[in-house]
Amino acid sequence: MPDTLGNWRKLCALLYYSRCVSMIMKAIRIGLGNLIVAGDLISRPSPLKRSAHAQSAVNEAAKQLALYQFKACPFCVKVRRSLHKLNVPVALHDAKNNEQDRQTLLEQGGRVKVPCLRIEEESQTIWMYESKAIIAYLEQRFATV
DSSP: OOOHHHHHHHHHHHHHHHHHHHHHHHHHHHHHHHHHHHHHHHHOOOOOOOOHHHHHHHHHHHTTEEEEEOTTOHHHHHHHHHHHHHTOOOEEEETTTOHHHHHHIIIIISSOOSSEEEEEETTEEEEEESHHHHHHHHHHHHTTO
8 A cells, every 4th residue: 555645745845945946946046136226326328418308309209208117127227328328317117026117028028038128219119128128229319419
């Protein structure tokens, strides 16, 4: 006769161990995320200085952009640092904690992947993924304004 009680105990122990590991990993992710955000705030570059007229033009152009991001995602931090450095005030959407933003990203952008820059140009919407591509676009569009 099989030892069903012994097997049951082993299964319970395995599930308990798995849950403990999962909780530890979540705590590590949260801790690292907060460390990344704190590091960004401490070491953020100075914003680009422009004339009032040029900054006004940048502010107007930035109304056509929106960044879908997770607060502690290192690639999102990289894009936000670039936005700060270029002094481009883009609307930020939290696709992790705001269900409406997450749903918009999924339905209109096609997938929940961050960072994602939504660009409204000439009655057309472009959803740009990948931090390197987003930063290259921002540099090309706003670095010389």
